[in-house]
Amino acid sequence: MAGGITRRSMQRVAAVCGGGGGCRSLSIAARSIDKLVEGKQLHGVLPLTNGKTLSTNGGDNTATLFESAMGKVIASMATGINPDAAIFDPSGLVLVMDGEDGNIMLIAPKTATSPGKIAVGG
Numbered sequence: 001m002a003g004g005i006t007r008r009s010m011q012r013v014a015a016v017c018g019g020g021g022g023c024r025s026l027s028i029a030a031r032s033i034d035k036l037v038e039g040k041q042l043h044g045v046l047p048l049t050n051g052k053t054l055s056t057n058g059g060d061n062t063a064t065l066f067e068s069a070m071g072k073v074i075a076s077m078a079t080g081i082n083p084d085a086a087i088f089d090p091s092g093l094v095l096v097m098d099g100e101d102g103n104i105m106l107i108a109p110k111t112a113t114s115p116g117k118i119a120v121g122g
Contacts, residue, residue: 037064037071044086046094048109054094056083063096063105065112075112079105 040059047053053068061081065074080098083105087095093115096105104118 037066037073043082043084044096046086046088048088048094052109054086054096054107054109056086056096058082058084058099063094063107065107065109077105077107077112077114080117 040057044056051068055064064076080103081100083096084099085097094107102121
């Protein structure tokens with residue numbers, strides 16, 4: 001499975017995310033692989049604070065904010081065309097790069113809202 005891999009050492013669990021299959025949690029101790037959240041052409045996966053994770057979905061032009069441990073979706077937000085990378089800004093916002101329309105979508109994970117976007121062109 002392609003995509004990002006993150007390790008949450010306190011829980012001894014890895015989240016494996018990528019492609020069209022969404023995210024799964026892998027627990028070596030429990031010897032289990034469990035589905036966390038669906039995804040359509042998953043591009044970026046960004047572990048956040050407070051037990052949240054954000055994924056970008058190029059297949060349906062959304063960003064999904066979900067609980068890292070159980071995969072419960074907190075919010076699915078519309079993005080620009082073909083959201084790709086996501087980075088955490090020290091201001092507390094997540095910046096999602098839209099690959100096709102040249103915008104940066106701003107997402108506030110604390111409120112699960114989007115305060116706007118930045119047009120950069122290209």
